[in-house]
Amino acid sequence: MAEQQKFFEVIKSGTDVDFIGTKKYWIGVSIFLVLLTFVMLPINAFVLKDRGHVLNWGVDFKGGTELVVEFSKPVQASQVRAALSAAGLHNADVVKYGSVNTNLSFMIRLGAVSILSDEQAKHVETALARVGDASLRKFESSEGGDKIYLRFDKNLEPKAIAAALQTAGTESTDVQPFGPTQDSTYEVTLIGMDSMVRKALDAKLGAGTVKEIPQVSSVGAKAGKQLQVDGVRALLGAILLIVIYVAFRFDFRYGPGTIVALLHDAIITVGAFAVTYREFSLTTLAAILTIIGFSMNDTIVVFDRIRENAAKYRDRKFDKVVNHAINETLSRTILTSATVFFVTLAMNIFGIGVIRDFAFAMNVGVIVGTYSSIFIASPILIWLNDKYLALQKRQSARPERNVRKPIRRDEEEATEP
C-alpha cells in the first residue's frame, strides 16, 4: 500500500463548489452575453457612425482591397487618408501596421476592387464616346474590376484607345482586340489598385515616399458574400457532425447540451469581435471552428465523468452526480484551458497580422468554451434527464398499452454503463 502522496495542485482535491445549485446566475450571465452580441450587431451597423457594419468584416468577407504600405519616411494616417481622397479613393481605412510604433508602415483598406469607380466609369464612357473616327457602341466593365470591354463601330489601334483612356484619367497596362476582328471589340486591362495607391501617395507626399507595397489582397463583393454564406454553413455543419458523434458515443441526452454550448461559444466569440470591432476575417472564422472543436474537449471530459459516476452512484440524485463530476474534473478543465490560453496569448501579444486575430479569437473562445461546458452543457443535460425520467415513469404507469416497453427497457440498460 502506497503512502498518501501530496501533489502540487491549483484546485485542491475534494473541492466541492455548488455549480449546479447556482446555475441560474451563470446561465443569466451567458444569456446576457449572447443578448449583448445580438444587440451589438445592429448597434454597430446603425448607431455607431464610425463603425457602420455589424462586424468589422475583413476584405475577404466584405470585398475590397487591403494593402500594406511601407513608407520611406514617417507619415500620419490622416495624411495618407487625405492623399488617397485627393485621388478619388474616398473612405479609406488607414491603420498602423506591425508592432513597431514608427509610423512607417500602414494597412490601408479600400472598398473598391478596381481603379474604376462607378463615377469614374461613367466619366470614361463619356470621354471615349468618340475615339478618332470611331464611336463607342458598348461599354462594359467586368465585375472583378480589372478589365473593361469596349465595342466600337470601327476598328481602332489599341494604342489610340490606351491614349484616350489616359486622357480620361484611367491607366491601363494592356489594350488588345477581343473576339473576331469584325467585332471591333477591345479588352482593356487596367492597372492594379496597388499602382494606383502608390501613385496617389507619391503625388501628395512626395515621390519615393512609398518604399514598398509588400502585401495586397482584393476580393470581389460577390465572392465575399459567398464566403459569408459558406462560413455559416461550415460552422453549422461542424456543430452538427460533432453532436452526432457525441450522441453516438454517449447517448442522445448528451446531444442538445453540446449543441447549445457550441452555439453559445461561437456567438459570444463573434460578440467579442462586435464589441472590440476587431477585423473579422477568414482567419477569425477558422479560429471559431477550432474553438468549437476545442470547446468540446472540456465538455467531453465533464460528460465522461458524469457518465462514469452516474453508473457508479445510481442511488444519488442526478444533479448531485453532475455537480460532483464537475468538481472532480475541475482541475483538469482549468489546466487544459489554461495551457491553450497562455499559448494563444503569446501569439496574441507577439504575433503579427492574421495570427493576432486568430489568437484573440482563441483567447475568448477558450474561456467561453470552458465556461459553457460547466454552466451550459451540464444543466441542459440534467434538464433533459429529468424529462426523460418523467417520460419513462409515465410510460411504465400504463404497461398494458405498450407491449414493446420491456424490450426497450432492456435495450436501454444494455447501452447504459
Added chain:
Amino acid sequence: MERSWWWKAALYGAAIVLAVLYLVPTVAPNAELPSFFHNYFNKRIQLGLDLKGGLHLVYEVNIEKAVAGKVDRLANDVEDAVKKKGADVTVTRSGRDDITLTFKLPAEMAKLDDEVLKPFRRELDVVSRDPANGTVKLKYDADRVAEVEELALRQAIETIRGRVDKFGVAEPTIIKKGTDIVVELPGAKAAEFERIKSIIGRTAQLEFKIVDDGSEYMKKVAALVPKDGPISVVPESWTEKHSGTQHEDVYLRAKEKDRDALNKFIAGLTGDLAVPNDREIALELMSPREVTEGTPDRYYRTYYLKKRAGVTGEYLAMADESWDEMGRPEVAFTMNRQGANMMEKLTGENVGRKMAVILDDKITSAPVIESKIGERGRITMGGYGDPFKLQQEVKDLVGVLRSGALPAPLKKSFETQVGATMGQDAIDKAKVSMGIGALAVILFMLIYYRVAGFIANLAMTLNMLFMIAILAAFEASLTLPGIAGLVLTIGMAVDSNIIIYERIREELRLGKSPRTAVDAGFQRAFWTVFDAHVTNFVAGIVLYSYGSGPIRGFAVTLLVGIITNLLTSVWISHWMFDILVNRRGTVRTTLSI
C-alpha cells in the same frame, strides 16, 4: 521490463529515426550526404505563399460570354446558310441564347427549311415561326449551354496552366473550385506581379491570317523608308512547290532595339498611305538562327496581312509535336470538322502564299502554304538553328496551340500578393510567439508535474518532430495560419497528458500503487482523450473543406497534429511511464507526478 515494452521501444525508436531522416532535407538542405539518401529523402516543407511571397489569384470564368460567343458564331453560320439560298435576312442575337431571323420578304421564310437547319439541329431549336412578319426565333439548346460552360471552365484551366508554366515559377497550383479557378504562384517576384496578372487574365486569341504578298501598297510604303535609318527594306521571294509560281514581296525590318522606330513609322502612315481598312501590318520577332545570311541581332520584320482572321484557334482540336521528312521538328495540328472546312477554304484559295499564325496579336510564325490544308495541318519552323532550340520552340508552340485562347474572359474575384520581405517578418514574429508559448508550457508542466511533466514535455517534443516530419513527407506548405496550428498543437499536446495525469493522481489518492495507478489512469482516460481528439478532427475536416489557401494550411497542421498527438501523448508517454514505475528490482512507492 516486459517483453512488450522492448517491442514498443523498437517501434517507437524506428519511428523517431524515420522522422529525423525525413526532416534532414528541410533542416539541412545543403548537407553533403550520400546520393542514395537523397533518392529516398528528398521531400521538404515548402513555405506557403504568405511566408515566401507570391501571388494567389481566384478567377471566375465569365461563362455568359462564352455562351454568347458561341451563339454569335452559330447566328453567323445560319445567316450564311440562308443567304446561300438567296434569301435576304438579318440575324440578331437577343439575350444570351436567342437568335432571331428577320426575312425582308416574309415569303422567303420557307427557305429556312429542314435542309438548311439540318447541320444545326443538335444545337438550335426552332421556337416559333411568324409568317406575318417573316421572323423566326431560334434558341440555343439548353443541354448545350451546360456543355459549353463545362468546356469553357476546363479549357480555361488548361489555358492558364499553359501560360503559368512559362513564368518558371517553381510550384504553381491551378485548381478548379466550383466554377472558380484558383491560381497560386508561390515565390513569384513582386516586380512581376502586374505582368503575370496581365498575362494570365488575357483572353488570348489564336488566329490564322493570310499574308497579302506582292501588294502595291507595301511597295509604296517601302519607297518611303528613309535610307540609312534604323529601318531597312528587304525583298524576299519564294517559289511555289507544285506550280512553280514565283512570289515576290518586300518587308520592313528593324533591329530588336529599334522596334519603336518601326512602330512609329507604321503609325505615321496616314492619308493616301494609311493602312487599308481590311489590311493590317503585324510584326514578328525573328531570331538570328532563322536567317541564312547570319545577322547577329534579333530583329523585327513586318507582314502585310488580311485583317479578317480566316480561322481562329477555337476550331483547333489537337496539336502535337511531329517531324518532317528531314527529321526537323514541326507542329502537327488537327482541326475539328467545322474548322477543317474553314481551313480548307482559306488555304485552298491561298496556296503559295504565307499564312501567319498569330497568338495574342503576335505572329509566332508565317509558313508558306504548300498545299491545301484540311483537317490536318503542319506548321514548320523555319531556319537551320540549333536543333535543340528548335525542338524547344516546337514544344512551346504546341503548348500555346493546345492551351490556345481563353474560351471566355476571366473575372478576378480574389487576389493576394505578398512580397518576400513581408514573409520574412512574419516568420520572425511567428518564431518568437511559438518559442514563448512553448517555453511557458514546458516550464508549467515541469513545475506542476515534475518528472511526469518532463515526460509530457518529451512527448510534446516528439509530437512536434513527427508533425513536422509528416508535413515534410507530404511536401505540405507551411503558411502563417499553419504556424498558428503548430503552436496550438503545443497547447493541445500537453492537454491530453494533463487529463491522464489528473486521473492518475485520483487513482493514487485512492491509495493504489504507482504501477496500478498509471495503468488505470491511462486506461480510463483513454476514451476521454480519444473522444476529444475525434471532435477536434471533425472540426479540422470541416475547416479543410471550407477554407482555401492559408486556411487549408492551418487545417492540415491541425489534422496531422491530432493524429501524432494521440500517438505521443497516449502511447509513447505510457511507455515512458513504464520505465518510471517498472524499474527492475525496486518497487516504487511514490510517483513524481
